[in-house]
Amino acid sequence: MTHPEHTAASSDSAAPRRRPLAPDTARLEARSARAWTEPMAVRPLGGGCYAVDGASGATYTVALPDGDCDCPDRRFRGERCKHLRRVAVEVTEGRVPPPGQRRGRCAGCRREAFVPEDGPAVCGDCWVERGDRATDRETGDSVVVYRLTDETAAERAVPAADCTVADYPANDGYPDDDPVVEVVYPFDGAPDADLDDRRRYAFPLSRLVIPAEGPAV
Ligand SMILES: [Zn+2]
Ligand SMILES: [Zn+2]
Structure with a gap:
């Protein structure tokens, strides 16, 4: 007899793929694991820059488009530091706006959303382009x-x-x-x-x- 879950998975190709919410940190390299697990606060500064308050109390500035951070790990050791990785994770997860966007109220749907830093404050759902x-x-x-x-x-x-x-x-x-x-x-x-x-x-x-x-x- 076929297991019901297998039947469901194979017959319904539209079913979302199962995945863990966070990576298995035991399999990540140390800096990635710390980026995911250490308490940090990321604040967008605009222009692709983010302030990262670290667990130690220090605040560093990450310039995401340049892949740069002013912490010693990045500056002196040249590593892709945990601050850079943390900002990348938060952008990917939609917790902070990506470079070029800011949090604001969409002028179309009036919801809080990520809207462009320059130009009309319109979210991705309401955005219209030539030919639409x-x-x-x-x-x-x-x-x-x-x-x-x-x-x-x-x-x-x-x-x-x-x-x-x-x-x-x-x-x-x-x-x-x-x-x-x-x-x-x-x-x-x-x-x-x-x-x-x-x-x-x-x-x-x-x-x-x-x-x-x-x-x-
Ligand atoms: Zn750093
Ligand atoms: Zn909108």
């Missing part, structure tokens, strides 16, 4: 994203209407601090016209419904 399809909540029209800007609806002028995107009547219910997305209409102009040659319209981000990632239908 979206739907206008007000009209149901399909639109194509031209670009996500770093202007808010209150900052962006609509010259034709002599007002801002935020003050534009159809945008009444959307926050003034929504980032502005420029979109084009797929059936505006020649069918094979490039996005650059189509007329662009400025929308508050949350007026657009962005379909979840997946195959186009």
Whole structure:
């Protein structure tokens, strides 16, 4: 008789792979094991740098993109120290933002998330890029994203209407601090016209419904 767990594992390829939550520290080299197990606090400083408060009371600065740390182990012995390894682990586990991102409130979904240090404060789920399809909540029209800007609806002028995107009547219910997305209409102009040659319209981000990632239908 087949063991039920084996049946489940072999018949359901979508089942998540079982794995331990932390590595087996007995099999890691000493510096990696200490990176995982020693009490440390990692604080993002921006620009790819992180302050690491170690168990000894000392604080060191890790520059992750350069793979550098100002502790003696790194400076004098040239080792990939436990501080560097700890920051890498915390970034991989999503505990601290990766270089180039910071913790903030997403201007799209309004949740706490990692958002870019520069540019619009938009999380990975709400981020839109050139060519993405979206739907206008007000009209149901399909639109194509031209670009996500770093202007808010209150900052962006609509010259034709002599007002801002935020003050534009159809945008009444959307926050003034929504980032502005420029979109084009797929059936505006020649069918094979490039996005650059189509007329662009400025929308508050949350007026657009962005379909979840997946195959186009
Ligand atoms: Zn170090
Ligand atoms: Zn979001």
